[in-house]
Amino acid sequence: MGDLHAPASGVRAALEGVFGPVAAIGDGFVAQRRNCVASGTALTPDRLAGMREIVWQQLGLLPAADGAGIVAAPGVIAGKDRHLEWWQRPASGEGTADGFARIRLNLDPESIDLYDYLEMDWFTIPQREGRPYVYGPHIDFSCADRYVVTMTVPVTDSGPDGEREFLGIVGADIRMSHFEPELLAILRTVPAPAVLVTAERRVVAANTRSGSRAPGCPACPRPGTATSPRSRRSARTAAGSSPRPAKRRRTSSHA
């Protein structure tokens, strides 16, 4: 087994490149919220929509992103339990600044088709644990119709009592086809069979032929089971620090 520190930090660096532009969208969101609070006006959907140019700008810095935007916590946008301002690159073509399309989702709580992001890991985990999060890779059919990695950062600001108030998350969907060559190149520096797996043992990339799930990977919860104490501990150490790849990804070798 070779030294896995270098490949592990390589993976981290590959992911961190995305969190910069995503966090910039979050800064804009906080600024807009403060403006509204200072002037005593409600943060309406229209006022949030005023942030679209910041989103477009950051999408411009993320050519591998299918989409990016802001997903608000309940009540943060006046009168809305669920509201988002998410922009996508059109399916065909490269997409110019004014070529982005605002995503449409069913946010009607009465509908079976409700896109209930308040239940989704990429929203709830950064909210609960106060840290950036990497979800996937997954098929995002409702949004992008593509195989993507969803990367999200919680947005908080000081509330009226000095408490941290959770405003929502900002995030981006990055095409897996963008990460794969980079991750493969990193794994190929390991002189033994190596796989990159998610906390649920799903294989994300491997330097040799490998199954869909790493069988003997220890301390990884099976799907649908509670998080292991070990990953809760690592979540705590990540909380409150600068953006870092959050969903515990582990480079392990099985030889």
Place this chain on the structure above:
Amino acid sequence: MSQAIQLGLFVDGEQLPPEAEFAAQLGVSAMTLREALATLRQQGLVETRRGRTGGTFVRRPASPPVTVLRERLRGMTTSSLRDLIDEQFAVSGAAAKLAAARASGADVRRLHTLVRQLSVAPSLGSRIRADSRFHIEVAQASQSERLTRLEVGLQTQLGELLWLPPEPTVATAAAGATKLLDHLAVSAEHAAIADAIAAEDGDRARMLAEGHVERNLRRLTALRLAMARA
């Protein structure tokens, strides 16, 4: 777009943006959009009204008009129906097997939610949607873009027909399709598939999904044959 309507991203009665603006949003030419809208109009998914309050509107009623569905089924031959179900057999079986190997905890939770939603869905429309969504979510959990796209297409074509109430005729009874599809039975079959996926038992998930599709074929064929005799 028909998929987006199918997935409930557009609500009934919603007005689509003016053509030029809509084409720009979708990143397609005005010509492509016009052709697409014509197809959607044929499928009865949008309607265009003229005049001052005119425009193109989405049609997605909470419960689908049974007469329209019946006409759709009547327009299909049993062999074209069988061919569609064959594709469904291949896609659903493979998706279930792969989902067992690849599903995340979030995927499994979502599948169980849809099982519950189907078991309590009060109307035909909500049952159709919970059923279709379940199959689409299994495909998504398989992590295959292509299988997901195929499954959405199949649900668009078959999803509603399966729930069609039989015509109250003697012929229907003779064909063995007298009853409305039992949503509790379908929900129980979905639950078993979801459990096999959660248990990472790919062979069982595949077997259950294939059996599920075969029962669908029998029902649809019986419904269609009853029509021919009526």
